[in-house]
Amino acid sequence: MHIIKLNAIDSTNRYLKDLAVKQTLENFTVVTADNQTNGRGQRGSNWEVEDGKNLTFSVLIKDVLLSFDEVFHLNVVVAVSLFQAFSTLKIPNLAIKWANDILADKKKVCGILIENQLKSSAEIVSIVGIGINVNQESFSNLPQASSLKNSVGQEFNKEEVLVTVLHQFQKNINLYKNEGASYFWQVYHENLFKKNKPMVFEDNLNVKFMGIIKQVLPNGLLQIQLEDDSLQLFNIKEVKMLY
Structure with a gap:
Protein backbone atom coordinates (compact mmCIF):
# COMPACT_ATOMS: atom_id res chain seq x y z
CA MET A 1 0.00 0.00 0.00
CA HIS A 2 1.40 3.37 -1.07
CA ILE A 3 0.04 6.47 0.73
CA ILE A 4 0.46 9.97 -0.71
CA LYS A 5 -0.23 12.71 1.85
CA LEU A 6 -1.15 16.24 0.76
CA ASN A 7 -1.85 19.39 2.75
CA ALA A 8 -4.64 20.66 0.50
CA ILE A 9 -6.18 19.67 -2.82
CA ASP A 10 -9.42 20.40 -4.67
CA SER A 11 -10.38 16.72 -4.84
CA THR A 12 -8.43 13.60 -3.86
CA ASN A 13 -10.47 11.62 -6.42
CA ARG A 14 -9.46 13.98 -9.21
CA TYR A 15 -5.82 14.05 -8.11
CA LEU A 16 -5.60 10.25 -8.00
CA LYS A 17 -7.42 9.89 -11.32
CA ASP A 18 -5.01 12.33 -13.02
CA LEU A 19 -2.00 10.64 -11.44
CA ALA A 20 -3.14 7.22 -12.69
CA VAL A 21 -3.19 8.61 -16.25
CA LYS A 22 0.37 9.93 -15.99
CA GLN A 23 2.00 6.89 -14.42
CA THR A 24 1.42 3.28 -13.47
CA LEU A 25 0.27 3.08 -9.87
CA GLU A 26 0.24 0.05 -7.61
CA ASN A 27 -3.09 -1.32 -6.53
CA PHE A 28 -4.40 0.28 -3.34
CA THR A 29 -2.52 3.55 -3.83
CA VAL A 30 -4.04 6.07 -1.38
CA VAL A 31 -4.17 9.87 -1.64
CA THR A 32 -5.15 11.71 1.54
CA ALA A 33 -5.49 15.45 2.16
CA ASP A 34 -5.86 17.53 5.32
CA ASN A 35 -8.08 19.95 3.44
CA GLN A 36 -10.20 19.19 0.38
CA THR A 37 -11.74 22.24 -1.26
CA ASN A 38 -14.02 20.68 -3.85
CA GLY A 39 -14.98 17.21 -2.69
CA ARG A 40 -18.13 15.69 -4.16
CA GLY A 41 -20.73 13.30 -2.83
CA GLN A 42 -23.79 11.52 -4.12
CA ARG A 43 -26.31 13.59 -6.13
CA GLY A 44 -23.44 15.96 -7.03
CA SER A 45 -23.39 17.51 -3.56
CA ASN A 46 -20.21 19.02 -2.16
CA TRP A 47 -18.33 17.36 0.69
CA GLU A 48 -16.82 20.21 2.69
CA VAL A 49 -14.69 19.67 5.76
CA GLU A 50 -13.24 21.84 8.49
CA ASP A 51 -9.52 22.21 7.89
CA GLY A 52 -7.47 19.61 9.75
CA LYS A 53 -10.41 18.03 11.61
CA ASN A 54 -11.47 15.24 9.28
CA LEU A 55 -10.26 12.62 6.82
CA THR A 56 -10.63 12.86 3.06
CA PHE A 57 -8.89 10.25 0.97
CA SER A 58 -9.15 8.22 -2.21
CA VAL A 59 -8.06 4.67 -2.95
CA LEU A 60 -7.14 3.18 -6.32
CA ILE A 61 -8.67 -0.26 -6.86
CA LYS A 62 -7.89 -2.40 -9.90
CA ASP A 63 -7.92 -6.12 -10.76
CA VAL A 64 -11.04 -6.54 -8.62
CA LEU A 65 -14.15 -5.92 -10.73
CA LEU A 66 -14.48 -8.24 -13.71
CA SER A 67 -17.48 -6.50 -15.31
CA PHE A 68 -19.69 -3.46 -14.86
CA ASP A 69 -22.38 -5.80 -13.51
CA GLU A 70 -20.25 -5.98 -10.34
CA VAL A 71 -19.86 -2.22 -9.85
CA PHE A 72 -22.32 -1.95 -6.95
CA HIS A 73 -20.66 -4.91 -5.24
CA LEU A 74 -17.70 -2.60 -4.66
CA ASN A 75 -20.00 0.00 -3.07
CA VAL A 76 -21.23 -2.69 -0.70
CA VAL A 77 -17.71 -3.89 0.17
CA VAL A 78 -16.59 -0.32 0.91
CA ALA A 79 -19.65 0.47 3.03
CA VAL A 80 -19.30 -2.76 5.02
CA SER A 81 -15.57 -2.10 5.49
CA LEU A 82 -16.24 1.34 6.96
CA PHE A 83 -19.06 0.00 9.12
CA GLN A 84 -16.75 -2.69 10.51
CA ALA A 85 -13.84 -0.28 11.00
CA PHE A 86 -16.05 2.12 12.94
CA SER A 87 -17.31 -0.81 15.02
CA THR A 88 -13.68 -1.57 15.87
CA LEU A 89 -13.31 2.06 16.97
CA LYS A 90 -16.33 1.57 19.28
CA ILE A 91 -18.64 4.00 17.48
CA PRO A 92 -22.18 3.27 18.75
CA ASN A 93 -25.49 2.94 16.91
CA LEU A 94 -24.05 2.49 13.42
CA ALA A 95 -26.08 1.92 10.28
CA ILE A 96 -25.53 1.87 6.52
CA LYS A 97 -27.83 4.26 4.68
CA TRP A 98 -28.55 3.49 1.03
CA ALA A 99 -26.63 3.82 -1.10
CA ASN A 100 -23.47 3.89 1.01
CA ASP A 101 -23.46 6.56 3.73
CA ILE A 102 -22.45 5.51 7.22
CA LEU A 103 -24.63 6.82 10.05
CA ALA A 104 -24.02 7.02 13.79
CA ASP A 105 -27.09 7.82 15.90
CA LYS A 106 -28.97 8.43 12.62
CA LYS A 107 -26.52 11.15 11.53
CA LYS A 108 -24.04 10.95 8.67
CA VAL A 109 -20.42 10.55 9.72
CA CYS A 110 -19.04 9.20 6.45
CA GLY A 111 -19.74 9.47 2.74
CA ILE A 112 -18.45 7.46 -0.20
CA LEU A 113 -18.13 8.33 -3.88
CA ILE A 114 -16.83 5.67 -6.30
CA GLU A 115 -15.84 6.50 -9.87
CA ASN A 116 -15.23 3.63 -12.30
CA GLN A 117 -13.29 3.74 -15.55
CA LEU A 118 -13.14 1.12 -18.31
CA LYS A 119 -9.65 1.01 -19.79
CA SER A 120 -8.89 0.07 -23.41
CA SER A 121 -7.64 -3.28 -22.09
CA ALA A 122 -11.18 -3.88 -20.71
CA GLU A 123 -9.78 -3.47 -17.19
CA ILE A 124 -12.05 -1.67 -14.72
CA VAL A 125 -10.22 0.81 -12.51
CA SER A 126 -12.07 2.33 -9.55
CA ILE A 127 -11.31 5.45 -7.56
CA VAL A 128 -12.92 5.11 -4.13
CA GLY A 129 -13.36 8.50 -2.49
CA ILE A 130 -14.10 8.52 1.25
CA GLY A 131 -14.87 11.42 3.56
CA ILE A 132 -15.01 10.82 7.31
CA ASN A 133 -16.08 13.44 9.85
CA VAL A 134 -13.61 12.69 12.60
CA ASN A 135 -13.11 15.57 15.07
CA GLN A 136 -15.37 18.30 13.69
CA GLU A 137 -18.01 19.25 16.27
CA SER A 138 -20.37 21.68 14.54
CA PHE A 139 -22.04 21.40 11.14
CA SER A 140 -23.82 24.61 10.15
CA ASN A 141 -26.88 24.06 7.96
CA LEU A 142 -26.27 20.30 8.03
CA PRO A 143 -28.59 19.00 10.78
CA GLN A 144 -28.15 15.37 9.68
CA ALA A 145 -24.33 15.44 9.87
CA SER A 146 -22.18 14.44 12.81
CA SER A 147 -18.70 13.09 13.56
CA LEU A 148 -16.93 10.26 15.32
CA LYS A 149 -15.98 12.67 18.11
CA ASN A 150 -19.59 13.75 18.62
CA SER A 151 -20.68 10.12 18.72
CA VAL A 152 -18.39 9.10 21.58
CA GLY A 153 -17.47 12.42 23.20
CA GLN A 154 -13.74 12.13 22.67
CA GLU A 155 -11.17 13.20 20.07
CA PHE A 156 -9.67 10.65 17.71
CA ASN A 157 -6.18 10.28 16.27
CA LYS A 158 -6.86 10.71 12.55
CA GLU A 159 -3.90 8.53 11.57
CA GLU A 160 -5.25 5.66 13.67
CA VAL A 161 -8.68 6.04 12.09
CA LEU A 162 -7.14 6.01 8.60
CA VAL A 163 -5.04 2.92 9.32
CA THR A 164 -8.02 1.08 10.83
CA VAL A 165 -10.21 1.84 7.80
CA LEU A 166 -7.56 0.97 5.20
CA HIS A 167 -6.65 -2.28 6.98
CA GLN A 168 -10.31 -3.38 7.05
CA PHE A 169 -10.85 -2.30 3.45
CA GLN A 170 -7.82 -4.17 2.13
CA LYS A 171 -8.78 -7.27 4.11
CA ASN A 172 -12.31 -7.17 2.69
CA ILE A 173 -11.16 -6.58 -0.88
CA ASN A 174 -9.05 -9.72 -0.64
CA LEU A 175 -12.02 -11.61 0.83
CA TYR A 176 -14.26 -10.39 -1.99
CA LYS A 177 -11.75 -11.50 -4.64
CA ASN A 178 -11.51 -14.96 -3.06
CA GLU A 179 -15.07 -15.58 -1.84
CA GLY A 180 -17.37 -13.25 -3.79
CA ALA A 181 -19.98 -10.76 -2.67
CA SER A 182 -22.58 -12.80 -0.73
CA TYR A 183 -21.09 -12.22 2.75
CA PHE A 184 -20.88 -8.46 2.17
CA TRP A 185 -24.47 -8.25 0.92
CA GLN A 186 -25.61 -10.09 4.05
CA VAL A 187 -23.84 -7.64 6.37
CA TYR A 188 -25.03 -4.70 4.27
CA HIS A 189 -28.70 -5.73 4.51
CA GLU A 190 -28.45 -6.65 8.19
CA ASN A 191 -27.35 -3.09 8.96
CA LEU A 192 -29.34 -1.20 6.32
CA PHE A 193 -30.91 1.92 7.80
CA LYS A 194 -34.71 1.72 8.19
CA LYS A 195 -34.98 -1.66 6.46
CA ASN A 196 -38.47 -3.13 6.97
CA LYS A 197 -39.65 0.01 8.82
Whole structure:
Protein backbone atom coordinates (compact mmCIF):
# COMPACT_ATOMS: atom_id res chain seq x y z
CA MET A 1 0.00 0.00 0.00
CA HIS A 2 1.40 3.37 -1.07
CA ILE A 3 0.04 6.47 0.73
CA ILE A 4 0.46 9.97 -0.71
CA LYS A 5 -0.23 12.71 1.85
CA LEU A 6 -1.15 16.24 0.76
CA ASN A 7 -1.85 19.39 2.75
CA ALA A 8 -4.64 20.66 0.50
CA ILE A 9 -6.18 19.67 -2.82
CA ASP A 10 -9.42 20.40 -4.67
CA SER A 11 -10.38 16.72 -4.84
CA THR A 12 -8.43 13.60 -3.86
CA ASN A 13 -10.47 11.62 -6.42
CA ARG A 14 -9.46 13.98 -9.21
CA TYR A 15 -5.82 14.05 -8.11
CA LEU A 16 -5.60 10.25 -8.00
CA LYS A 17 -7.42 9.89 -11.32
CA ASP A 18 -5.01 12.33 -13.02
CA LEU A 19 -2.00 10.64 -11.44
CA ALA A 20 -3.14 7.22 -12.69
CA VAL A 21 -3.19 8.61 -16.25
CA LYS A 22 0.37 9.93 -15.99
CA GLN A 23 2.00 6.89 -14.42
CA THR A 24 1.42 3.28 -13.47
CA LEU A 25 0.27 3.08 -9.87
CA GLU A 26 0.24 0.05 -7.61
CA ASN A 27 -3.09 -1.32 -6.53
CA PHE A 28 -4.40 0.28 -3.34
CA THR A 29 -2.52 3.55 -3.83
CA VAL A 30 -4.04 6.07 -1.38
CA VAL A 31 -4.17 9.87 -1.64
CA THR A 32 -5.15 11.71 1.54
CA ALA A 33 -5.49 15.45 2.16
CA ASP A 34 -5.86 17.53 5.32
CA ASN A 35 -8.08 19.95 3.44
CA GLN A 36 -10.20 19.19 0.38
CA THR A 37 -11.74 22.24 -1.26
CA ASN A 38 -14.02 20.68 -3.85
CA GLY A 39 -14.98 17.21 -2.69
CA ARG A 40 -18.13 15.69 -4.16
CA GLY A 41 -20.73 13.30 -2.83
CA GLN A 42 -23.79 11.52 -4.12
CA ARG A 43 -26.31 13.59 -6.13
CA GLY A 44 -23.44 15.96 -7.03
CA SER A 45 -23.39 17.51 -3.56
CA ASN A 46 -20.21 19.02 -2.16
CA TRP A 47 -18.33 17.36 0.69
CA GLU A 48 -16.82 20.21 2.69
CA VAL A 49 -14.69 19.67 5.76
CA GLU A 50 -13.24 21.84 8.49
CA ASP A 51 -9.52 22.21 7.89
CA GLY A 52 -7.47 19.61 9.75
CA LYS A 53 -10.41 18.03 11.61
CA ASN A 54 -11.47 15.24 9.28
CA LEU A 55 -10.26 12.62 6.82
CA THR A 56 -10.63 12.86 3.06
CA PHE A 57 -8.89 10.25 0.97
CA SER A 58 -9.15 8.22 -2.21
CA VAL A 59 -8.06 4.67 -2.95
CA LEU A 60 -7.14 3.18 -6.32
CA ILE A 61 -8.67 -0.26 -6.86
CA LYS A 62 -7.89 -2.40 -9.90
CA ASP A 63 -7.92 -6.12 -10.76
CA VAL A 64 -11.04 -6.54 -8.62
CA LEU A 65 -14.15 -5.92 -10.73
CA LEU A 66 -14.48 -8.24 -13.71
CA SER A 67 -17.48 -6.50 -15.31
CA PHE A 68 -19.69 -3.46 -14.86
CA ASP A 69 -22.38 -5.80 -13.51
CA GLU A 70 -20.25 -5.98 -10.34
CA VAL A 71 -19.86 -2.22 -9.85
CA PHE A 72 -22.32 -1.95 -6.95
CA HIS A 73 -20.66 -4.91 -5.24
CA LEU A 74 -17.70 -2.60 -4.66
CA ASN A 75 -20.00 0.00 -3.07
CA VAL A 76 -21.23 -2.69 -0.70
CA VAL A 77 -17.71 -3.89 0.17
CA VAL A 78 -16.59 -0.32 0.91
CA ALA A 79 -19.65 0.47 3.03
CA VAL A 80 -19.30 -2.76 5.02
CA SER A 81 -15.57 -2.10 5.49
CA LEU A 82 -16.24 1.34 6.96
CA PHE A 83 -19.06 0.00 9.12
CA GLN A 84 -16.75 -2.69 10.51
CA ALA A 85 -13.84 -0.28 11.00
CA PHE A 86 -16.05 2.12 12.94
CA SER A 87 -17.31 -0.81 15.02
CA THR A 88 -13.68 -1.57 15.87
CA LEU A 89 -13.31 2.06 16.97
CA LYS A 90 -16.33 1.57 19.28
CA ILE A 91 -18.64 4.00 17.48
CA PRO A 92 -22.18 3.27 18.75
CA ASN A 93 -25.49 2.94 16.91
CA LEU A 94 -24.05 2.49 13.42
CA ALA A 95 -26.08 1.92 10.28
CA ILE A 96 -25.53 1.87 6.52
CA LYS A 97 -27.83 4.26 4.68
CA TRP A 98 -28.55 3.49 1.03
CA ALA A 99 -26.63 3.82 -1.10
CA ASN A 100 -23.47 3.89 1.01
CA ASP A 101 -23.46 6.56 3.73
CA ILE A 102 -22.45 5.51 7.22
CA LEU A 103 -24.63 6.82 10.05
CA ALA A 104 -24.02 7.02 13.79
CA ASP A 105 -27.09 7.82 15.90
CA LYS A 106 -28.97 8.43 12.62
CA LYS A 107 -26.52 11.15 11.53
CA LYS A 108 -24.04 10.95 8.67
CA VAL A 109 -20.42 10.55 9.72
CA CYS A 110 -19.04 9.20 6.45
CA GLY A 111 -19.74 9.47 2.74
CA ILE A 112 -18.45 7.46 -0.20
CA LEU A 113 -18.13 8.33 -3.88
CA ILE A 114 -16.83 5.67 -6.30
CA GLU A 115 -15.84 6.50 -9.87
CA ASN A 116 -15.23 3.63 -12.30
CA GLN A 117 -13.29 3.74 -15.55
CA LEU A 118 -13.14 1.12 -18.31
CA LYS A 119 -9.65 1.01 -19.79
CA SER A 120 -8.89 0.07 -23.41
CA SER A 121 -7.64 -3.28 -22.09
CA ALA A 122 -11.18 -3.88 -20.71
CA GLU A 123 -9.78 -3.47 -17.19
CA ILE A 124 -12.05 -1.67 -14.72
CA VAL A 125 -10.22 0.81 -12.51
CA SER A 126 -12.07 2.33 -9.55
CA ILE A 127 -11.31 5.45 -7.56
CA VAL A 128 -12.92 5.11 -4.13
CA GLY A 129 -13.36 8.50 -2.49
CA ILE A 130 -14.10 8.52 1.25
CA GLY A 131 -14.87 11.42 3.56
CA ILE A 132 -15.01 10.82 7.31
CA ASN A 133 -16.08 13.44 9.85
CA VAL A 134 -13.61 12.69 12.60
CA ASN A 135 -13.11 15.57 15.07
CA GLN A 136 -15.37 18.30 13.69
CA GLU A 137 -18.01 19.25 16.27
CA SER A 138 -20.37 21.68 14.54
CA PHE A 139 -22.04 21.40 11.14
CA SER A 140 -23.82 24.61 10.15
CA ASN A 141 -26.88 24.06 7.96
CA LEU A 142 -26.27 20.30 8.03
CA PRO A 143 -28.59 19.00 10.78
CA GLN A 144 -28.15 15.37 9.68
CA ALA A 145 -24.33 15.44 9.87
CA SER A 146 -22.18 14.44 12.81
CA SER A 147 -18.70 13.09 13.56
CA LEU A 148 -16.93 10.26 15.32
CA LYS A 149 -15.98 12.67 18.11
CA ASN A 150 -19.59 13.75 18.62
CA SER A 151 -20.68 10.12 18.72
CA VAL A 152 -18.39 9.10 21.58
CA GLY A 153 -17.47 12.42 23.20
CA GLN A 154 -13.74 12.13 22.67
CA GLU A 155 -11.17 13.20 20.07
CA PHE A 156 -9.67 10.65 17.71
CA ASN A 157 -6.18 10.28 16.27
CA LYS A 158 -6.86 10.71 12.55
CA GLU A 159 -3.90 8.53 11.57
CA GLU A 160 -5.25 5.66 13.67
CA VAL A 161 -8.68 6.04 12.09
CA LEU A 162 -7.14 6.01 8.60
CA VAL A 163 -5.04 2.92 9.32
CA THR A 164 -8.02 1.08 10.83
CA VAL A 165 -10.21 1.84 7.80
CA LEU A 166 -7.56 0.97 5.20
CA HIS A 167 -6.65 -2.28 6.98
CA GLN A 168 -10.31 -3.38 7.05
CA PHE A 169 -10.85 -2.30 3.45
CA GLN A 170 -7.82 -4.17 2.13
CA LYS A 171 -8.78 -7.27 4.11
CA ASN A 172 -12.31 -7.17 2.69
CA ILE A 173 -11.16 -6.58 -0.88
CA ASN A 174 -9.05 -9.72 -0.64
CA LEU A 175 -12.02 -11.61 0.83
CA TYR A 176 -14.26 -10.39 -1.99
CA LYS A 177 -11.75 -11.50 -4.64
CA ASN A 178 -11.51 -14.96 -3.06
CA GLU A 179 -15.07 -15.58 -1.84
CA GLY A 180 -17.37 -13.25 -3.79
CA ALA A 181 -19.98 -10.76 -2.67
CA SER A 182 -22.58 -12.80 -0.73
CA TYR A 183 -21.09 -12.22 2.75
CA PHE A 184 -20.88 -8.46 2.17
CA TRP A 185 -24.47 -8.25 0.92
CA GLN A 186 -25.61 -10.09 4.05
CA VAL A 187 -23.84 -7.64 6.37
CA TYR A 188 -25.03 -4.70 4.27
CA HIS A 189 -28.70 -5.73 4.51
CA GLU A 190 -28.45 -6.65 8.19
CA ASN A 191 -27.35 -3.09 8.96
CA LEU A 192 -29.34 -1.20 6.32
CA PHE A 193 -30.91 1.92 7.80
CA LYS A 194 -34.71 1.72 8.19
CA LYS A 195 -34.98 -1.66 6.46
CA ASN A 196 -38.47 -3.13 6.97
CA LYS A 197 -39.65 0.01 8.82
CA PRO A 198 -42.35 2.39 7.51
CA MET A 199 -40.99 5.84 6.71
CA VAL A 200 -41.57 8.88 4.53
CA PHE A 201 -39.84 9.29 1.17
CA GLU A 202 -39.78 12.08 -1.38
CA ASP A 203 -39.47 11.46 -5.11
CA ASN A 204 -37.75 13.65 -7.69
CA LEU A 205 -41.02 15.56 -8.26
CA ASN A 206 -41.06 16.51 -4.54
CA VAL A 207 -44.01 14.18 -3.91
CA LYS A 208 -43.94 12.61 -0.45
CA PHE A 209 -45.09 9.04 0.11
CA MET A 210 -44.96 6.29 2.73
CA GLY A 211 -43.02 3.14 2.07
CA ILE A 212 -40.92 0.33 3.51
CA ILE A 213 -37.39 -0.50 2.37
CA LYS A 214 -37.27 -4.18 1.46
CA GLN A 215 -33.84 -4.59 -0.10
CA VAL A 216 -31.16 -3.16 -2.36
CA LEU A 217 -30.69 -5.04 -5.62
CA PRO A 218 -27.28 -6.06 -7.04
CA ASN A 219 -27.47 -3.13 -9.49
CA GLY A 220 -27.87 -0.70 -6.57
CA LEU A 221 -31.59 0.05 -7.01
CA LEU A 222 -33.65 0.46 -3.84
CA GLN A 223 -36.77 -1.69 -3.58
CA ILE A 224 -39.58 -0.01 -1.64
CA GLN A 225 -42.91 -1.54 -0.70
CA LEU A 226 -45.64 1.07 -1.19
CA GLU A 227 -48.85 1.47 0.80
CA ASP A 228 -50.77 -0.65 -1.73
CA ASP A 229 -48.19 -3.44 -1.12
CA SER A 230 -46.70 -3.06 -4.60
CA LEU A 231 -42.92 -3.03 -4.98
CA GLN A 232 -41.17 -0.20 -6.79
CA LEU A 233 -37.51 0.34 -7.68
CA PHE A 234 -35.66 3.66 -7.38
CA ASN A 235 -32.19 4.84 -8.25
CA ILE A 236 -30.23 7.30 -6.11
CA LYS A 237 -31.48 10.34 -8.06
CA GLU A 238 -35.15 9.37 -7.92
CA VAL A 239 -35.88 9.26 -4.20
CA LYS A 240 -34.63 10.47 -0.84
CA MET A 241 -35.49 9.48 2.71
CA LEU A 242 -37.09 11.97 5.07
CA TYR A 243 -36.23 11.14 8.69
